Amino acid sequence: xxxxxxxxxxxxxxxxxxxxxxxxxxxxxxxxxxxxxxxxxxxxxxxxxxxxxxxxxxxxxxxxxxxxxxxxxxxxxxxxxxxxxxxxxxxxxxxxxxxxxxxxxxxxxxxxxxxxxxxxxxxxxxxxxxxxxxxxxxxxxxxxxxxxxxxxxxxxxxxxxxxxxxxxxxxxxxxxxxxxxxxxxxxxxxxxxxxxxxxxxxxxxxxxxxxxxxxxxxxxxxxxxxxxxxxxxxxxxxxxxxxxxxxxxxxxxxxxxxxxxxxxxxxxxxxxxxxxxxxxxxxxxxxxxxxxxxxxxxxxxxxxxxxxxxxxxxxxxxxxxxxxxxxxxxxxxxxxxxxxxxxxxxxxxxxxxxxxxxxxxxxxxxxxxxxxxxxxxxxxxxxxxxxxxxxxxxxxxxxxxxxxxxxxxxxxxxxxxxxxx
Numbered sequence: 001x002x003x004x005x006x007x008x009x010x011x012x013x014x015x016x017x018x019x020x021x022x023x024x025x026x027x028x029x030x031x032x033x034x035x036x037x038x039x040x041x042x043x044x045x046x047x048x049x050x051x052x053x054x055x056x057x058x059x060x061x062x063x064x065x066x067x068x069x070x071x072x073x074x075x076x077x078x079x080x081x082x083x084x085x086x087x088x089x090x091x092x093x094x095x096x097x098x099x100x101x102x103x104x105x106x107x108x109x110x111x112x113x114x115x116x117x118x119x120x121x122x123x124x125x126x127x128x129x130x131x132x133x134x135x136x137x138x139x140x141x142x143x144x145x146x147x148x149x150x151x152x153x154x155x156x157x158x159x160x161x162x163x164x165x166x167x168x169x170x171x172x173x174x175x176x177x178x179x180x181x182x183x184x185x186x187x188x189x190x191x192x193x194x195x196x197x198x199x200x201x202x203x204x205x206x207x208x209x210x211x212x213x214x215x216x217x218x219x220x221x222x223x224x225x226x227x228x229x230x231x232x233x234x235x236x237x238x239x240x241x242x243x244x245x246x247x248x249x250x251x252x253x254x255x256x257x258x259x260x261x262x263x264x265x266x267x268x269x270x271x272x273x274x275x276x277x278x279x280x281x282x283x284x285x286x287x288x289x290x291x292x293x294x295x296x297x298x299x300x301x302x303x304x305x306x307x308x309x310x311x312x313x314x315x316x317x318x319x320x321x322x323x324x325x326x327x328x329x330x331x332x333x334x335x336x337x338x339x340x341x342x343x344x345x346x347x348x349x350x351x352x353x354x355x356x357x358x359x360x361x362x363x364x365x366x367x368x369x370x371x372x373x374x375x376x377x378x379x380x381x382x383x384x385x386x387x388x389x390x391x392x393x394x395x396x397x398x399x400x401x402x403x404x405x406x407x408x409x410x411x412x413x414x415x416x417x418x419x420x421x
Contacts, residue, residue: 010128010137017186018121019141021081022107023148024179025117028088029057031172032108032396034252035165036237042165043101047238053108054234058095058351060112065119065344066321070201072120072336073194078187080120082180089176096169115300118145119343123335124190126328132273135325139269142324146317150255153233193333201337209341212330218323219342221281223349224380228288228373229316230353232295232309233360235369243299243366257306258313272325275397282384284319289364289377291315296370320346329397349376 023389031052032039040050071080091111098104122141129137156168194201209215235370236254240246291311298305327342355378360368389395 010291014128014186014188015125015137015140016144018125019144020148021085021179021183022118022141022145023151024175025085025088025115025121025148026145026345027110027148027152028092028115028148028172028176029061030233031156031168034153034237035160035168036156036257037241037251037272038160038165039104043104043213045101046362048358048362052355053105054230054354054358055351056105057108057112058230058347060109061343062347062351064113064116065340066205067202068113068116069119069340069343070205070337071198072123072339074192074196074198074201074333077120077124077190078128078183081117081187082184084114084117084120085176085180085183088117088320089173089180091115092169092173092176096121096159096166096173101221118148119339120336122324123328126189126335127190128188129330134328135269135272135277135321136266137269138324138328139266139272139321142269142317143322145314148261153255157249157255160252161247161249204334205337205340208331208334208337214326214330215338215341215381218321218326219345220383221285221319221380222323222342222346223352224376224383225285225290225316225319225349226287226346227349227353227356228292228312228376230350231357231360231369231376232312233249234354234357236367238361239299239305239366244302254306254309257309267326268345270322272322276395277322277325278387278395279392281319281322281382282388284315284322285377285380285384287311288315288319289374289381292370292373292377296367297375298370299366307414315371 036047036050036053039053041048043050068084088111091107091114094107095104095111122138122145125137125141126134134137156165159168159171196204209219237251240251240254266278268280268284270276288311291308291314294304294311295308298308325340327338330338354374357369360372364371
């Protein structure tokens with residue numbers, strides 16, 4: 001796909017590996033969601049208490065974003081991905097064997113910290129792609145990430161219905177071990193783009209956030225969108241059980257409805273490649289607000305619930321790809337750190353959404369969750385209006401061309417050129 005000297009060929013096989021790797025990694029954080037009612041029954045706690053597992057996993061993910069993902073600019077990435085995915089497998093195995101909440105909660109946090117491999121694959125794909133195809137390639141890898149989230153819920157529900165919730169985590173641990181081996185064998189070497197110390201590397205993330213207003217703004221859009229996303233998927237298991245009497249398998253199948261988000265990721269990537277990412281963000285945020293209006297009918301109407309889920313995933317994933325396209329335009333030599341800065345803020349929104357959703361559902365039910373979701377989307381629309389330019393075509397970026405491709409910032413070598421570390 002690319003022909004820049006010093007850059008390995010970005011083959012379909014390599015893109016698929018990064019997409020699958022991203023999906024498997026992030027899925028580790030989402031197996032728990034359709035299992036919450038079963039876990040609450042097994043450990044004898046309330047829905048609000050067991051719902052904190054989602055919050056703990058998100059907090060762990062934020063910690064991994066802050067402390068692990070920046071290493072992609074400091075450590076050779078194939079080696080980093082091999083170790084991080086292996087650690088995720090270990091964390092999943094501990095979850096599978098957890099005898100009590102005192103073990104379960106720390107194990108879920110460990111999985112959250114190490115499953116940030118998904119956010120190492122994404123900037124790697126951005127580095128390997130040509131500028132005029134970067135949105136498409138990142139959209140493909142992000143589509144894999146989204147499908148991983150969706151299949152995590154679906155497969156977790158189905159496997160738990162047949163073999164119990166622990167079997168879910170045994171299978172997940174084996175899958176991550178296989179990914180670790182595949183990463184070691186098939187990924188190209190991508191040498192670090194910096195030789196600074198680790199403390200200085202972390203400090204530079206803060207500096208990037210302070211110096212780049214686009215990064216700050218896109219982080220806020222992402223946080224509000226992910227707060228909506230987490231609000232929906234934290235509470236929907238309880239709604240489906242309480243209002244419709246569904247079990248784990250049926251609850252998990254609802255995750256497949258979000259496949260529309262994978263389509264949105266692909267489409268948003270192409271729109272970003274054409275220079276329209278800033279404008280398309282508004283459309284995604286408006287669609288997000290509309291989706292919550294439809295979801296509000298979901299406690300009484302199953303078709304409305306289904307339609308609302310599809311619209312929300314379309315909106316959130318479309319906005320997310322637009323955000324990343326804008327962020328990755330800023331400093332190519334620091335994409336891992338840009339990912340950290342953006343995704344830390346993004347997932348803090350997820351933490352707020354998941355924690356508040358479990359509590360809000362316990363207090364006011366599904367209608368209260370939908371009111372909070374509408375609020376998140378309206379705040380995001382208000383922020384977008386503060387950057388708007390009229391006419392909207394004035395917000396378009398000139399689309400990049402293949403000729404504009406600069407040499408790849410981190411040194412990259414194939415196995416034949418550099419061998420294995």
